[in-house]
Amino acid sequence: MKIMKKVSCVIITYNGMKWIENCLRSLERSDYPVDVIVIDNGSNDGTIELIDSSFKNVNFVKSPKNLGFGAANNLGFEMAASNHSEFVFLLNQDTIIYPDTVGRLIDVFTSKKTIGIVSPLHLNDNGDKLDKKFEEYISAKTCQDFISDMTLGNPKAYYEIGFVNAAAWMVKAAAVTESGLFAKECFHYGEDSNFLQRLKYHGFSLVITPFSKIHHLREERKGQLTEKFRKEQTLLAIKSIMLNLNFSSGRKRTLMLKFLLSKVKTLKIRDFFLILYHYLYLSRKYSQIKNRYKMKNQNINFY
Numbered sequence: 001m002k003i004m005k006k007v008s009c010v011i012i013t014y015n016g017m018k019w020i021e022n023c024l025r026s027l028e029r030s031d032y033p034v035d036v037i038v039i040d041n042g043s044n045d046g047t048i049e050l051i052d053s054s055f056k057n058v059n060f061v062k063s064p065k066n067l068g069f070g071a072a073n074n075l076g077f078e079m080a081a082s083n084h085s086e087f088v089f090l091l092n093q094d095t096i097i098y099p100d101t102v103g104r105l106i107d108v109f110t111s112k113k114t115i116g117i118v119s120p121l122h123l124n125d126n127g128d129k130l131d132k133k134f135e136e137y138i139s140a141k142t143c144q145d146f147i148s149d150m151t152l153g154n155p156k157a158y159y160e161i162g163f164v165n166a167a168a169w170m171v172k173a174a175a176v177t178e179s180g181l182f183a184k185e186c187f188h189y190g191e192d193s194n195f196l197q198r199l200k201y202h203g204f205s206l207v208i209t210p211f212s213k214i215h216h217l218r219e220e221r222k223g224q225l226t227e228k229f230r231k232e233q234t235l236l237a238i239k240s241i242m243l244n245l246n247f248s249s250g251r252k253r254t255l256m257l258k259f260l261l262s263k264v265k266t267l268k269i270r271d272f273f274l275i276l277y278h279y280l281y282l283s284r285k286y287s288q289i290k291n292r293y294k295m296k297n298q299n300i301n302f303y
Contacts, residue, residue, distance in 0.1 A: 005106055007170075008085040009034045010076030012069055014041040016093035017050060019217055023095055024055050032102035034089060037079050039063065039072040070182030070191035073166075077181055085173060092167040096215040104212035105170040108158045116175030116204025117196075119164040120212035131216045137164050143208070150210060158207040166192040168214045175204045180293055185243070190236035194243055198293050201245035234271050238278045242286040245294060 009027060013020055020038075027036055037059045040048055051060055059079065063072065073090060080088045087106060091097070101120055108118045122134035129135075138146055142162040149155050169192075179198045182191040196206055241247065241255045256279050260272060278286075 004033060005086045006084060007032065007034045007087045007089055007102060007106070008037055008076070008080035008083055009089040009091055009102075010037045010039070010073055010080065011091050011093055012039050012041060012072045012076070013043055013047050013051070013093045014066065015043045015045040015047060017043075017045045017047045019094040020047055021050060021054065022217075023091070023093055023097075024051070024058065026096045026098075027091075029099050030097065030102050031099045032106065034102060035059065035080075035083060035085070037061070037076045039067070039076050041066040041068075041072055069166075071184065073191075074181040077176055081173070087173060088171045088176065090166050090169040090171060091214075092216065094217045095168055096217065097168075098213055101168075101212050101214055102170070104209060108207065108209050108212075109170075109172060111157055112205075114203055114205055115158070115207055116172050116179070116199045117206045118158065118170045118212075119161075119206070119208045120168055120214050121208065121210060122164075122167060122216045123213055125215060125217050127213075127215055131218070133218075134164065134216070137161060146208075146210075155210040157211070158209045160205050160207050162206075163193060163196060164206060164208060166195075167216050172204075175199060175202075178202045179204065180295075183243070183289075183293070185239060185289060190239060193240055197240075197244045197246060201294070234274060235278075238275055239286075242278065242283070243290055243293075245290055 011020075011023065016023075024036065024038075027034060036055075036057070038051060038055075039061045040051070041063055042065050048062055051058060061075065061079075067075070076090075077088060087109075089102060089105070097120075105118045105120060109115055122131035123129070124131050130138075137143070138161070140147060143159050145156070146159045146161075149159075179195070179202045183194045185194075199206065237259065238256075241252055241259070244252070247255070256275065260275050260279075
């Protein structure tokens with residue numbers, strides 16, 4: 001008889017009325033039992049009322065304000081830890097899983113002890129293609145043998161990969177205990193790449209498995225990027241370099257210089273001075289943050 005591991009699924013909602021019912025219904029059909037935790041970040045579109053009325057078995061936390069993606073997930077991690085969960089399934093509100101998604105993700109962890117996170121394949125809305133963003137993460141360099149094996153019909157159980165966003169991460173509790181929670185320095189966006197940098201530093205890997213799938217329903221969202229968003233992306237790029245535990249000081253210097261020069265070439269002078277300020281005047285602060293994240297056992301224990 002197969003022994004079931006204890007799994008908590010953490011979903012962060014924010015004005016997710018359009019997607020959340022389908023997401024939670026798909027979890028109800030899961031072959032593998034999961035405890036569902038939903039943290040709402042101050043929705044005002046009916047999301048809260050829908051979950052309250054239709055999903056009584058969900059552990060539902062209603063924040064009066066937007067905590068940000070990372071901080072809200074940290075609250076979910078802490079709730080999962082109090083339940084002594086062995087795995088935490090971070091799932092976006094705009095996703096749909098299959099009945100076998102969770103079980104197939106859990107199976108991968110038996111392959112190698114150092115696997116910290118397993119991600120399923122992300123399909124588009126219709127399920128006839130890979131999600132466009134997910135497809136960009138896969139190349140011969142970032143995910144060795146995946147393209148060849150899938151093309152020739154010889155898929156392996158899992159493939160190590162450099163990055164996959166946190167839309168559907170199955171996270172081993174032990175990896176969180178050692179690597180720490182999401183960085184509070186990242187309010188929204190960038191927290192997943194920072195977490196993966198620390199995961200790698202502490203000896204864990206991120207993998208994808210071709211035998212588990214989800215739908216990521218985001219293709220119809222369009223619109224131009226605002227200047228505020230562009231600035232946030234520049235700040236995230238700075239933090240990605242300055243807080244990377246795997247970079248030497250020389251590597252960090254080289255990357256920041258290249259980043260500076262790229263802004264000069266495109267005449268983005270404001271970005272140039274923003275990068276210069278963070279590198280010259282905030283380096284000590286970044287070093288202190290990095291030293292904190294080098295420590296193991298980050299004040300969360302699942303056992």
